[in-house]
Amino acid sequence: MKLKKKNGFFITFEGPDGGGKSTHIKLLAEFLKKKGYSVVLTREPGGTALGEDIRDVLLDPRIKNLSLWSELFLYLSCRSQILEEVIKPALRSQKIVLCDRFTDATVAYQGFGRKIDIDLIKNLNGLLVGEFKPDLTVLIDIEPETGLERSCVRGGKVDRIEKEKIAFHRRVRNGYLDLSKKESKRFLVVAGGDSLEKNKAIIQKGVLKRIKDVLG
Ligand code: TMP
Numbered sequence: 001m002k003l004k005k006k007n008g009f010f011i012t013f014e015g016p017d018g019g020g021k022s023t024h025i026k027l028l029a030e031f032l033k034k035k036g037y038s039v040v041l042t043r044e045p046g047g048t049a050l051g052e053d054i055r056d057v058l059l060d061p062r063i064k065n066l067s068l069w070s071e072l073f074l075y076l077s078c079r080s081q082i083l084e085e086v087i088k089p090a091l092r093s094q095k096i097v098l099c100d101r102f103t104d105a106t107v108a109y110q111g112f113g114r115k116i117d118i119d120l121i122k123n124l125n126g127l128l129v130g131e132f133k134p135d136l137t138v139l140i141d142i143e144p145e146t147g148l149e150r151s152c153v154r155g156g157k158v159d160r161i162e163k164e165k166i167a168f169h170r171r172v173r174n175g176y177l178d179l180s181k182k183e184s185k186r187f188l189v190v191a192g193g194d195s196l197e198k199n200k201a202i203i204q205k206g207v208l209k210r211i212k213d214v215l216g
Helices: 021-034 049-059 068-092 103-113 118-129 144-153 166-182 196-215
Strands: 009-014 039-043 096-100 136-141 187-191
Touching: 009 021, 009 068, 009 103, 009 196, 021 039, 021 096, 021 136, 021 196, 039 068, 049 068, 068 096, 068 103, 068 118, 103 118, 103 166, 136 166, 136 196, 144 166, 166 187, 187 196
Parallel strands: 009 096, 009 136, 039 096, 136 187
Antiparallel strands: none
16 A cells, blocks of 8 residues: 555654564564555665675674774765665655664764764764654663663674663663654654563554654
8 A cells, every 4th residue: 555645654763772673663564564554674774785784894793993983984874875775765655664773873872872973963864864854763762781681682692882881872772862852743752671562552553643643
């Protein structure tokens, strides 16, 4: 099913590591597909051939000397590529695009986490995306201690970012909460510590409402 609106509908999922956003974004994609929508599910960093290669570098825990600016510009390179190759074409075809992380992640991780000037990051994001913003951002909030423990329990390798000190992850979380307060209309904040079923229902309801509000 194509949307009536000209430009599709863009939903991003954000949050500290280990909150379960990758699980929830997949569940939402299935839910929306069952409702008959055309859905594109993608992720940052990644989502394109180039982006996935860059992702491997960015998350490789063996790489210990990636400079601040290399890291920032690699994330932005992925964004530029995914925008042109995946996101914009899908939205032009009136699809619902679900993206696991986007511009807010750079503000939270490189801005709040790495302490790069927030306005600089916003300007660089702006250079890539202009005024374009997600129609809805689902923030799965979780205390870093709980999130990182969960990531370990899930058996995944601890990646380069997850290996950062707890103080870094606390700044990231506060950054996300700050963003969600400043743009409370765009954000749907979900408590990642709550049950999967409860959060699944909250996300489904919130997304359908927002689609209705924006698209009528
Ligand atoms: P994830 O896809 O498993 O969430 O892993 C991506 C990691 O990259 C996560 O720790 C957040 C981080 N990240 C940034 O630091 N800056 C960014 O701009 C993006 C998109 C992700």
